[in-house]
Amino acid sequence: MKNVIIAGSGNAALCAGIAALENGAKVLMLEKADQDMSGGNTKYTAGAMRFAYENGSSLLPLLQNPDDPRIATTDFGSYPREKFASDLLGFNGGRPLSVEQETLVSESYDAMAWLSSHDVKFDPIYARQSFKKDGRDVFWGGLTLASANEGVGLFDQELDAFTRMGGEIRYNCAVTELVTDGDAVTGVKTSTRETLMADSVILACGGFEANADLRKTHIGDDWDKAKVRGTPHNTGDGLVMAQKLGAQTYGFFGGCHATPMDLHMVDYGNLDIPAGERKNYRKICYFLGVMLNAKGDRFVDEGINFRNYTYAQFGAAIMEQPEHFAWQIFDAKVADLLYAEYNFHDAHYVEAESLDELITKLDGVDQAGATATLSAYNDAVNDDVAFDPTVLDGKSTTGLALAKSNWAQKIDQGPFRAYPVTGGITFTYGGLKVNGQGCILHENGAPISGLYACGEMVGGVFFEGYPGGSGLTSGVVFGRRAGKGAAGS
Incomplete structure (x- = not known):
């Protein structure tokens, strides 16, 4: 059984934890904040998920209440992969789709179905994504589902799944340093002055949006004055720790949600x-x-x-x-x-x-x-x-x-x-380069053994804009991949 440590406790971290557990690992999640402030930026979101789907029938397995009588008079439309890809491409500033964006599109529905299999369910976003027209609820913009109680509800559902499967979480326990043996990461040091050993470490501790100096450095002079919409704890710690080991930075650091x-x-x-x-x-x-x-x-x-x-x-x-x-x-x-x-x-x-x-x-x-x-x-x-x-x-x-x-x-x-x-500002776009298993790559292109990333830590997903709801879905897609990779499956 592999021992996996995850830094962070938001949507991506919890999805990584669920995936690692279902692939046979023992998982310890370390959260910088106290219990009330745990969850990273997830609790600040509307809990909406953008993903490709064929029609309203394909949404039914994902719903908390598929027997809701409103569904019979609802037009969900469709949101094919081609449209999702086109929407992302429209924010790329002339760049082609990145490998990460192609992955997000192609795995988005499967990721939602996977969450649903762990009893994480969703509701149609009637209040925000539909308008009444000729007596029917007509959805617009390709964004249809969100967790009940929005981001807080998504966090609660994912945390329930994680702990139900045997995952452990510690609060007020920040990862402060990565422990290495040669070129491999073998554990972490924490703010509680512990050294905890592991077969794999997943960095899921957010971007640098709560760090005014890094915002000014990477995004521009005006951005030290931006209101921080989300958690005060996403200060770029994971990026800094990984860069000390030579991790390859990747993506658009001049952009943000x-x-x-x-x-x-x-x-x-x-x-x-x-x-x-x-x-x-x-x-x-x-x-x-x-x-x-x-x-x-x-x-x-x-x-x-x-x-x-x-x-x-x-x-x-x-x-x-x-x-x-x-x-x-x-x-x-x-x-x-x-x-x-x-x-x-x-x-x-x-x-x-x-x-x-x-x-x-x-x-x-x-x-x-x-x-x-x-x-x-x-x-x-x-x-x-x-x-x-x-x-x-x-x-x-x-x-x-x-x-x-x-x-x-x-x-x-x-x-x-x-x-x-x-x-x-909600989250930053620049991050680290990961491979197909979620393992962080060194500047020389080689995987850093034992070190994985997901969520805001992954660069190359967004560039000069963002179709709403994609961020949480990205957390699920790349969190699932990192958890599976860290568990060795």
């Missing part, structure tokens, strides 16, 4: 509220309105695509604006379409009965610029096309230097609301 966040959110999503509510600081309904920067200008095409494909890029775009903030502007026509986080008890916004009055309440914004921008936008909206949030409806503006390509409605019905946002 970002998202528009409440400007007044404290770092780490306000640790004083329950983990499941921290996601409510996201503000991703910009496609129903417009965003203005400090000059009063629009700076992105808010309707260029479904928000699943734009929020990571737009979160980064906000960080590039003067003073790193923007305002999201909505009118009463879309009030009932805004997601729950816009009515979250801690959401910050201003409200007014007229658009002119609203503009006076936009702190830090050039009011003349905002007035001109909103007036020009309203004049440019094409009223001849019907608004339909279930599709790329082509309801656009005409004649503007920066168009709104879909879902462009005039902002003309009070009351009006505006929400201040900034860029929130």
